Amino acid sequence: MTTGLIAHGAWLPRARLQRAEIAHAHAWVAPGLKGLAKGERTMANWDEDAVTMAVEAVRDALGGLDPAGLGGVWMASTSFPFLDRQNVGIVADALALPREIITLDLASSQRSGTAALAVALRSAGGFDKPLVVVAAERSRAKAASTQEMTRGDGAAAFVVGQGEGVVARLLGQRSDAVDFVDHFRGEGAQFDYSWEERWVRDEGYLKIVPETLRGLFAQTGADPASIGHFVFPVAARRVAGQIAKAVGIPEGAVVDNLQATVGETGCAHPLLMLAGVLERARPGERILVAGFGQGCDALLFEVTEAIDRLPPRAGLSGALAGRREERRYARYLAFNDLLKMEYGIRSEVDKQTGLSTLYRNKAMSQALIGGRCIACGTPQFPASRICVNPNCGAVDSQEPHRFADTPATINSFTADRLTYTPDPPQYFGMVQFAGGGRMMADFTDIDPDADLQVGQPMKMVFRVKDYDPRRGFRRYFWKATPVQSVAAQAEGD
Structure with a gap:
């Protein structure tokens, strides 16, 4: 063969x-x-x-x-x-x-x-x-x-x-x-x-x-x-x-x-x-x-x-x-940690990750798995016991539903220069998934010379959420990035 x-x-x-x-x-x-x-x-x-x-x-x-x-x-x-x-x-x-x-x-x-x-x-x-x-x-x-x-x-x-x-x-x-x-x-x-x-x-x-x-x-x-x-x-x-x-x-x-x-x-x-x-x-x-x-x-x-x-x-x-x-x-x-930066007192927070909590929630945090109500078909993130659809409200009716590969758009966003981030300002906002479901997400790979727009297409990418320098541990999560920045083939045509 x-x-x-x-x-x-x-x-x-x-x-x-x-x-x-x-x-x-x-x-x-x-x-x-x-x-x-x-x-x-x-x-x-x-x-x-x-x-x-x-x-x-x-x-x-x-x-x-x-x-x-x-x-x-x-x-x-x-x-x-x-x-x-x-x-x-x-x-x-x-x-x-x-x-x-x-x-x-x-x-x-x-x-x-x-x-x-x-x-x-x-x-x-x-x-x-x-x-x-x-x-x-x-x-x-x-x-x-x-x-x-x-x-x-x-x-x-x-x-x-x-x-x-x-x-x-x-x-x-x-x-x-x-x-x-x-x-x-x-x-x-x-x-x-x-x-x-x-x-x-x-x-x-x-x-x-x-x-x-x-x-x-x-x-x-x-x-x-x-x-x-x-x-x-x-x-x-x-x-x-x-x-x-x-x-x-x-x-x-x-x-x-x-x-x-x-x-x-x-x-x-x-x-x-x-x-x-x-x-x-x-x-x-x-x-x-x-x-x-x-x-x-x-x-x-x-x-x-x-x-x-x-x-x-x-x-x-x-x-x-x-x-x-x-x-x-x-x-x-x-x-690349080749230059020691002063990020201010807001960066001086102990970032210890609870490994037991991480393990219990890793389907949500590392695989971006939420829920989908089998009674009405409504997706939601994160999953919960009660369906978020006000016309449904079914209890314990959700099956696992993965959002990582689902196209999304911006519902709202902000740029925050007060919160700590290694790459200020901190962009985040609400993203709406195609077919239903939404989440508050950090944004990444934002072009400082480009304007974000409500309704702009986004894609979820797997990234480092934060780093614990005292213990050398990295915590990962999914972030939203503009579709233009993920090197879509059409951009090169």
């Missing part, structure tokens, strides 16, 4: 920090950054992290697929918000997935994204349901470092399985483990420590990766000249082209590394680039994906006729189109 990729999805933060602003701020201490000052990089909002971006990427990948039909969700990241709590379990909760699935976190390497995809593809035959693989990164780098200029934040997700729905079938894969240390982040360290770039290029990229690719070609019998798209994530210019030339891959097959528009999104980057390729790939074309980090993973796919039947999704192109230019470098520093 054919094994491969069934669907793909992507998510990028809306804000795009202009690299020229970073270079200008550090010209006094690091004038050499001027050479990297072209283009822009994605910049996560204060309430975005690897978990929230993973949720949105998986939502995009699932499209019209039934989440209840999944057999597992595997997540890769080197920037997990929790070191001892399963992060992908939060993702599964937010997506309202059934309990009887396998959830797995993969970390500690830049190739954990391709490793997760490789293992899922090998495991697909042992599951009677598709698997989801998602990789997400929110990276932190020292101010005035090269990494601050070249990195970005984002996520990509794939549905993996078998059968006629496979849009890219797996032809073969190979993984080589080589403890080559190009950079590392030790226990308790905030930032990566990187080694000399030429050494990494000459001894790492240009020796380890070609050997893995040659082994894959020998294993599968594939001709390097048959590769139509070569995905290799590396910020350094020309490296992917040098690797392609070394193994006989056509120069025109090298896929854009998205450095000008996104930056390198860590272990998510090969998957993000692959998602972009699948948006334009045609049946019969071959895609070679490689991931580097303490060795190399290589996966070879061939696009099938099913690609033409894949339902539309925002994907990478939609995520790229939903951009908002950001020139406030200080905002980036504050959001």
Whole structure:
């Protein structure tokens, strides 16, 4: 039976920090950054992290697929918000997935994204349901470092399985483990420590990766000249082209590394680039994906006729189109805790989360599940024992009803500069769901130069509600964001 990729999805933060602003701020201490000052990089909002971006990427990948039909969700990241709590379990909760699935976190390497995809593809035959693989990164780098200029934040997700729905079938894969240390982040360290770039290029990229690719070609019998798209994530210019030339891959097959528009999104980057390729790939074309980090993973796919039947999704192109230019470098520093801000006494509140209360209410808070009266059909959030319909008033008549994917509009809103928020002012208001039901919600990703309007379309997104710095705990909830800011595909047309 054919094994491969069934669907793909992507998510990028809306804000795009202009690299020229970073270079200008550090010209006094690091004038050499001027050479990297072209283009822009994605910049996560204060309430975005690897978990929230993973949720949105998986939502995009699932499209019209039934989440209840999944057999597992595997997540890769080197920037997990929790070191001892399963992060992908939060993702599964937010997506309202059934309990009887396998959830797995993969970390500690830049190739954990391709490793997760490789293992899922090998495991697909042992599951009677598709698997989801998602990789997400929110990276932190020292101010005035090269990494601050070249990195970005984002996520990509794939549905993996078998059968006629496979849009890219797996032809073969190979993984080589080589403890080559190009950079590392030790226990308790905030930032990566990187080694000399030429050494990494000459001894790492240009020796380890070609050997893995040659082994894959020998294993599968594939001709390097048959590769139509070569995905290799590396910020350094020309490296992917040098690797392609070394193994006989056509120069025109090298896929854009998205450095000008996104930056390198860590272990998510090969998957993000692959998602972009699948948006334009045609049946019969071959895609070679490689991931580097303490060795190399290589996966070879061939696009099938099913690609033409894949339902539309925002994907990478939609995520790229939903951009908002950001020139406030200080905002980036504050959001990444690289600048200590005075937020006033209203921020000095103990934010301890009652874990027992969280568990009892997690269907409401993490999955946005309310109620729907089976007597009159009225939806409401949150659920309660009594139906809110004044013409009904039935007692204990509600069944679970999920609002996360229901379109909404603004009923009322306000912008509050007195309450504490890391990104003032605090926007919130009443949103009305299509088909019934309403809730008071925080708003996020609000363009300061745009005017909100009553009746404006909104979409619910999974975000960080608040953070407890004393205990290191993040609490999540759903917020409303203008539809324009979620990178709808139509915006890019």
